[in-house]
Structures are given as structure tokens and as C-alpha cells.
Amino acid sequence: MAKQITFVYDGKEYTLEFTRKSIETMEKQGFVASDITEKPMSTLPALFAGAFIAHHKFVKRELIDEIFDKLTNKQELIGKLAEMYNEPILSLMDEPAEDEGNVKWGASW
Secondary structure (H helix, E strand, C coil): CCCEEEEECEEEEEEEEECCCHHHHHHHHHCCCHHHHHHHHHHHHHHHHHHHHHHHHHCCCCHHHHHHHHHCCHHHHHHHHHHHHHHHHHCCCCCCCCCCCCCCCCCCC
């Protein structure tokens, strides 16, 4: 099961998660994970906002920023978000579980 963060804000339950599709959407919107060290003021809130795409893609950025401002223990939160963000990327490179039906490839050099 994918890693998720859940919380309740203003009486509504939120589930944050990253999927391959949500990360692809973030990348198309210009998100670059390696920018975290160079541009933390824009990249860290964007990472948080990106976690809404999988389950709450129609939540306005204003509300997402409001929620982010009110969350406690942000340092641990960012660490968990980074861990969640990496999970779908690592799964992209996983080998298929079973051999039957998989495509084998070869190189000519």
C-alpha cells in the first residue's frame, strides 16, 4: 500500500499521497525535486501542494497554503513528504514480480 498522510482541517478529512501520475503532473507544472536546496521557499510548499493532486486535485492553492501554514512539526512533515514522493519513482524502476509474460530485451552492441 502506498504511503499516505492524513489529517482533518476545518472538518474535512484529507489524504495526501503521491502516485506516478501525480508526480508526472507536478513535473509538467515545473516542479523539480532537486530545487529543494536552491529554492526551498517555493519548492517545499509546492511539494506539499503536489501531495493533494492524487485525492484532492480541485482544492485551491490558497487553501493548501493556509493548511500548510497551520500544520505543526513541518520539518518531519517535509521528510515524510520526500519519502512519499520517492516511493512511486522507485517503484517505476522495480523489476516485474513474475517472469511469465514479461518482455525481454537485448542490445546489439
